[in-house]
Every structure is written in structure tokens, then in C-alpha cells.
């Protein structure tokens with residue numbers, strides 16, 4: 001490859017993602033239903049799979065068990081996001097997106113799904129990929145009450161203060 005062709009890639013060079021140890025069991029310390037994995041190099045999301053067969057009717061919500069329990073180090077959080085294909089093609093998304101999995105949570109990961117398709121009932125089988133999880137570092141706030149907040153250019157403008165759509 002010419003150095004001209006690799007130049008854009010060089011501009012994207014980094015040390016790559018931080019690799020975080022994640023401990024995994026199944027429910028009640030049984031075998032996990034699956035081991036999460038990344039489909040492609042560069043993917044931030046590892047897919048979560050359903051532990052059950054189920055149908056989800058239009059506008060119905062289903063709390064889907066995954067058959068896995070995880071432990072991550074303190075200072076990290078798992079965020080559960082919808083899969084774009086399910087959202088766009090089937091209207092399947094998460095009513096609580098993104099779901100927050102705290103580092104201290106030892107229960108089974110469950111995924112609330114909602115079917116926003118007005119007419120289709122969708123069927124899912126055990127093992128189907130229903131959502132994806134992203135591991136992130138987080139900060140905690142130290143909340144300090146003050147008499148007034150510092151001035152800013154935006155001030156109290158929001159909710160379309162700069163115009164809507166254009």
C-alpha cells in the first residue's frame with residue numbers, strides 16, 4: 001500500500017480499546033447460556049442472546065433473560081443498547097435504552113424489549129441476538145450546592161432554542 005493510501009489510517013491510529021476482564025457465570029453459578037463475543041475487529045458492542053423462545057406482540061414489552069451473570073471491575077459500567085437492525089427492520093428496541101448494568105450487580109442480565117411495530121408479532125428463539133452491550137469507564141459526580149451556577153454562552157436555551165430540523 002502506498003504511503004498516500006495509508007495516511008488516513010495513520011491519522012486513526014490509537015492504542016485501541018482498553019481490555020477489561022469480565023467474569024461470567026450462568027444463573028445460580030451454572031454454566032453461562034453463552035459467552036459474549038465481538039463480531040468484528042473494532043466493534044464496541046458484544047451481542048446479548050435470549051435464553052428463551054418468545055413472541056412479542058405489537059406494543060408489548062417482554063423482559064428477556066439472557067442466562068448470564070457478569071462481574072466487571074469497579075469504575076466500569078455495561079450499557080445495553082438496542083441492535084440497529086432489529087430497531088430499524090422490526091421496531092424492536094429497549095424501553096430503558098441504554099440499560100445500565102452496575103459493576104456491583106450479580107444478578108442475571110435481563111433485557112427489556114418493546115415491539116414498536118404496529119402490526120407484526122415477532123418470534124425470537126433461544127440464542128437469538130436481542131441487544132448489545134458496551135463496556136465503558138464512568139465518572140461519579142461530587143455534588144456541591146451553590147447559590148448560582150456559572151454563566152455560559154448557552155445559558156438556559158435548549159429544546160430547540162437554535163431551531164428545529166434546520
Ligand SMILES: O=c1ccn([C@H]2C[C@H](O)[C@@H](COP(=O)(O)OP(=O)(O)OP(=O)(O)O)O2)c(=O)[nH]1
Nearest residue numbers: 080096099100101102103105108109110111112
Ligand atoms: O437493562 C437492564 C438494566 C438493568 N439491569 C440490572 C443491572 C442493574 O445493575 C440493575 C439495576 O438497574 P437500574 O438501576 O437501571 O434499575 P432500577 O429500576 O433503578 O432498579 P434498582 O432500584 O434495583 O436500582 O438491574 C438489567 O439486567 N438490564
Ligand SMILES: [Mg+2]
Nearest residue numbers: 100101102105
Ligand atoms: Mg437504580
